[in-house]
Amino acid sequence: MKRGWLLLAMLCAVYFGAAVQAQAQPPSQVLVMLRAAAPHLRAADGYALGYTAAPDETARLRIARELAHQYGLQLVDNWPMPALALDCFVMRMAPGMSADQITQALSHDTRVESAQPRQAFHTLSKDPDPLYSLQPTAAQWHLAELHALSTGRNIAIAEVDSGVDNVNPDLAGQITEQRNFVDDGAYRAELHGTEVAGIIVAREGNGVGIVGVAPQAHLLALRACWQLSQDSAAAACDSFTLAKALQYALEKHAQIINLSLTGPDDRLLRRLLDVAIASRVTVVGAVDDTAADGGFPASYPGVVAAAGEHAAVTRNGVLLAPGEDIPTTQPGARWNLVNGSSFAAAEVSGLVALVRELSPDITLTQLHDVLHARTALGLASMRPMTIDACAAVAQVSHRCTCDCAVAHASVEVPRR
Structure with a gap:
């Protein structure tokens, strides 16, 4: 069956299940992980709000905004990953940016735990x-x-x-x-x-x-x-x-x-x-x-x-x-x-x-x-x-x- 990609830049990428392996468009977003203290990181009940209000969460959000500004990205979403003691931030790249170059640069930033492209499945x-x-x-x-x-x-x-x-x-x-x-x-x-x-x-x-x-x-x-x-x-x-x-x-x-x-x-x-x-x-x-x-x-x-x-x-x-x-x-x-x-x-x-x-x-x-x-x-x-x-x-x-x-x-x- 055909499968595709959520992002607007990838709506044209269609997959044909196990019958055909289609090529996905290059990713337009990256995932940036920031460290969080596991005992204090907990998703809000029902995930309706995404996060509980906490000073450390506010600090990580501020860092994410600073990173987005510094690297020419747009912060679009975030989610707690308590199992990994991380916060995951989604950032959109500007047209013409390379996901590999951006994630490599972010990964070398001491404020960032890790970074990777947002990939299609x-x-x-x-x-x-x-x-x-x-x-x-x-x-x-x-x-x-x-x-x-x-x-x-x-x-x-x-x-x-x-x-x-x-x-x-x-x-x-x-x-x-x-x-x-x-x-x-x-x-x-x-x-x-x-x-x-x-x-x-x-x-x-x-x-x-x-x-x-x-x-x-x-x-x-x-x-x-x-x-x-x-x-x-x-x-x-x-x-x-x-x-x-x-x-x-x-x-x-x-x-x-x-x-x-x-x-x-x-x-x-x-x-x-x-x-x-x-x-x-x-x-x-x-x-x-x-x-x-x-x-x-x-x-x-x-x-x-x-x-x-x-x-x-x-x-x-x-x-x-x-x-x-x-x-x-x-x-x-x-x-x-x-x-x-x-x-x-x-x-x-x-x-x-x-x-x-x-x-x-x-x-x-x-x-x-x-x-x-x-x-x-x-x-x-x-x-x-x-x-x-x-x-x-x-x-x-x-x-x-x-x-x-x-x-x-x-x-x-x-x-x-």
Whole structure:
């Protein structure tokens, strides 16, 4: 699907999801990080005001204005990043300025902790093809049997994506919280975010639509991406909107973060991912099969990388899940078929919720072994492998599920 860029200078940059890798326009804004004392830096309740009023915040704002004036920039936005003990300031460059030169100059200024361009990201999906045979996760992963053991109950999943519709009958009552981190008005229901949400938490047993992989998980619908047109699920994001959403997910103690998107390697996002992974948050990223390394953040160490079963992926450790003709929710009382790594990642996030309900104290290493259950049994190498959901759940439940052969696996994980 086509993806694009929020900034006015980049509205002409269109992305074609996993099918086509488009070239983004040069960034017109930079992110400038100033140090802040962590105990005193806290976002205002609900992020309605951005900051609490404090002398140190006022001082940093003054420094940011001084920097903008000195370097010929325009200060346009700011946001607290308590997880990194930083304030992040957005500054717009004048026409003809070089983002690399400006960020290098700012990085050498003793008042600045770090600086980087505001980079473009996009979600990963493909236009549906009605000729493909239907491959529902419910059939391949035997969801009925898995849900007899686990439904993801009380597991908090942060979906960082475009807006999610909570009116669709399969999503009514399934969304714990909706937050908007895009400066384009109020929170809104959009296609890609709603499609990803349905795969993860669609209601079970309501007589309509589909069943989510983790229907009793708590979904935080964090809108960091924006839909480009009414008739397309094309959605785009950037470093700043994604960083705000990740910071919020950390403050809300999300146990899983779903990132069905891709973009360039980004320093600020890497630092936030480091905090998440160190806090034992499972981060699931969609693989971009047009990028040699799978794209960022899927390629980042510690991120669980997921791709569709038929994706052209060769990178070691990638988990393959159903990625073609996946039925899911759309805004309103609508459903449709979707394709792409975005939705494989959503399935894996749901499966991680099932595993974490059964084993709340599971470590990242143990989770890796569980998700690569066949590898643990010596039946596969670390090359991309089709995930065995039955094996994964059997390993943590120590009970026979839909594949009794895996009940004797040797991976030891903590039980409830």
